[in-house]
Amino acid sequence: MSKFIFVTGGVVSSLGKGIAAAAIGKLLEARGLQTTIIKCDPYLNVDPGTMNPFQHGEVYVTDDGAETDLDLGHYERFTNGYFSKDSNITTGKIYYNVITKERRGDYLGKTVQIIPHITDEIKKGIKKVARDRGVDVTIVEIGGTVGDIESLPFLEAIRQLRWELGEGYGLNIHVTLLPYIKCAGEHKTKPTQHSVGRLREIGIAPDILLCRTEKHVTKEQRDKISLFCNVEREAVIEAADVKHIYEVPLAFKKEGLDNLILKKLNVHKEDKELKDWKIKVVNRLKNPLREVKICVVGKYIALPDAYKSIYEALVHGGIANNTKVNIIKVDSADLEKGKYEKSLKEAHGILVPGGFGDRGIEGKIKAVQYARENKIPYFGICLGMQIATIEFARNVCKLKGANSTEFDKASKNPIISLLEEQKNVKNLGASMRLGAYPCRLSKKSLSFKAYKKENISERHRHRYEFNNKYKKSFEKKGLIFSGANAAQGLVEIVELKNHPWFVACQFHPEFKSKPDKAHPLFKAFVEAAIASK
Secondary structure (H helix, E strand, O other), rough: OOEEEEEEOOOOOOOOOOHHHHHHHHHHHOOOOEEEEEEEEEOOOOOOHHHHHHHHOOOOOOOOEEEEOOOHHHHHHHHOOOHHHHHHHEEEHHHHHHHHHHOOOOOOOOOOOHHHHHHHHHHHHHHHHHHHOOOOOOEEEEOOOOOOOOHHHHHHHHHHHHHHHHHOOEEEEEEEEEEEEEOEEEEEEEEHHHHHHHHHHOOOOOOEEEEEEOOOHHHHHHHHHHHHHHOHHHEEEEOOOOOOHHHHHHHHHHOOOHHHHHHHOOOOOOOOOHHHHHHOOOHHHHHOOOOEEEEEEEOOOOOOOHHHHHHHHHHHHHOOOOHHHHHHHHEEHHHOOOOOEEEEOOOOOOEOOOOOOOHHHHHHHHHHHHHHHHOOOEEEEEEHHHHHHHHHHHHHOOOOOOEEEEOOOOEEEEEEEEEEEHHHOOOOOOOOOOEEEEEEEOOOOOHHHOOOOEEEEEEEEEOEEEEEHHHHHHHHHOEEEEEEEEOOEEEEEEEOOOOOOOEOOOOHHHHHHHHOEEEHHHHHHHHHHHOOO
């Protein structure tokens, strides 16, 4: 049976529970254990798919077409675990399942309540993942902050599950904040004491505390936290700020976190260092040979988490090329107004990511035009591919009113149009073209040169496609259709003749990139940016 680690957070949000859970998974994998990670989210949305990126950050997509919380991206980047629709459990999903059962009569006339019906459904979801994966350790991250009313059912569920598992099969890790008061010149442990107190009030006693801090924690402070929080002194772990998130596993390793976890779970495994991670990832991040500037022109630039996987994949491309990637963030709506044009001129590469809606579209078109005309390496992703074909239609093929029917339903030249199966869709949730689809590459393309193989599989999240009606006329003008889904006749990748590196794809390659295994297209894009410099 799988053993379980439950990760909770206290004091404030955004402490990095997702990074902590992912780093723990990395440490345990290095010790020879198979792991998987589950994210429990307290919001009532069934999944994040219908949520604005400004609300909750990017929507991460798995191979099986699940729209999930962005923390699953951290889990995949740090570990080798497999993640699916079952890896993200929301309050909305739980209530939806329970209400469906109640309507069907499954509860045989019983009064349906939070306890036991909601908590049982949560436990069922957690145990299903552990059982289906057949892993040694299942890490369960509870979203939100202890004290939030929304997360109480999840906390009650893991309290029950820990009790049911018995000694040595469950472990509670609490991520908390040790604020440093500058004027007093010291850390304050009281918020952590209160947070642990709230946790204990609902029957959960933390076994390990991960203390997020700006400055190093003293022996006296660890002793105080241990005494007031009923946690062994060796289990008060410093989680100090690091420059790069990929240093976190090394920092935890230095604190002896992996040894402590194995001891408390009664698991015996040979101790191993993270040498490859340190040499191939962290050392390259800290000591790059060169630097390049990549301009990301997006609609949701104001919120860093909206393009989390894009930014991380660019970092990975830099690691693979031993290069620091300096990301210039440009709001496409501001670019429409003539702002940030200087940023485009300074860039060694331009990337236009995905998005929905017509806001800022003309700014993105302007960015593509600049990259095409000035021979700047260009990488378009999802909407970034669609924008590239619209710009080509307008400025090379001279097609008046060329657009996407997403932005102009009456367009005389609908270069991008709604998928046939999408035309009758009424409910927006989980109804796009989602998940992994095959793609066949042309052997003479830049994409084939990057992947070094003809058949690939990539993840999608979109409703609109390139209109094949324009394919032949575009090819005559120099647009290359280098990747396609042969079974469905859909364009997946376009490239440009007589350009050093111009690649735009309908899928989302950023979702399959890792720090120690950069995605081929991101690696090639950064390489092209270095060459253009």
